[in-house]
Amino acid sequence: MPHRSMTFAKFIIEDQRRRGGADTELTALLNDVQTACKLIAVTVSRGPLHVHQAVTGTNVHDEEQKPLDLTANEIMLDTCSWGGQVRGMASEEMEEPYVVPAPHRRGRHLLLFDPLDGSSNIDVNVTVGTIFSILRAPEGVDEPPGEPTEEDFLRPGTEQVAAGFALYGPTTMIVVTLGAGVHGFTLDREIGNFNLTHPDMRVPEETREFAINMSNSRFWEPPVQRYVEECVQGGSGPRGKDFNMRWIASLVAEVYRILIRGGLFMYPWDTRDTSKPGRLRLLYEANPMAMILEQAGGAASTGRQRILEIAPVALHQRVPLILGSKAEVERVVHYHQTHDRGEDAVFDSPLFNKRSLFRAPAGAVGGV
């Protein structure tokens, strides 16, 4: 039974109260974020009917910026700047952190976001979203506080005080965690509220689905090839069951599917361009999604390290990302460990056209 009267705004206060008191600045900041997501949802839903003012170009990742990437970025900056909750923001679409102008630069938080995730899908009308992460700014005595530096944003994911994402799909949703479970809200467009429809989301443990961009398979490392090969072998392979594969190319949609149905998502390191340690960005994609996954009973790893424990060195740092049902992530981590120790055993891999070096018992998996 959906909790129709429990709005996002009410829930954020209740959730904090249950755990000893509400932080009014954090509550107000999350309210600004939900407002921004509603505005982005309206803009996305108008598609080509919307006239964009923004000028496009390439971002710091050398990726083409779509007009909607920049419009969503402007909406986040504009909506979250004026409430006095946030000192600075960092975005996929901006090389440098955005410093909130002095009169409004109050509060103790930093906001990091991917304003429009999955934007390569905009022209084909597939679900896209906004990913956000909230950190505490360093304590300071100045009033208003000094300008946040890039260094201030470089905190491990374990220090996030809240994280989440919005989905602009057939329904508009927000999924959020404040460090005590994961909760999903659906936008009631007639009323204008996000209502709690998915309390306490848990990643199903049993899964038969995996998600990876197969077109990169020749560039993967052996542990990733091994995992996928075993899934593809299905009922007659070491996993003893048939798998299904999904690739939406929209992280928000993949993570939401995993929260509902379980499974594994991988955007691993590959040899296409060895100067890039992965495709997805640590601070505003991997970290918030890792916090969501862990809070819902799943896991997130690079294959060799827990995502939330990575000490960031740059604002736009990329990471390999493997997330989903815990046992599946542990399996991939175990395959990395045995590979790194050179302990693989021989087996035939028709998929990768070679004799790979492994055959491990189905239950033998290590920690994340």
Ligand SMILES: O=P(O)(O)OC[C@H]1O[C@](O)(COP(=O)(O)O)[C@@H](O)[C@@H]1O
């Ligand atoms: O096009 P590829 O290589 O399959 O990459 C898809 C991945 O890239 C992303 O679109 C990156 O995010 P942006 O759209 O915010 O750049 C993810 O949502 C998705 O998982």
Ligand SMILES: [Mg+2]
């Ligand atoms: Mg993204």
Ligand SMILES: [Mg+2]
């Ligand atoms: Mg983006």
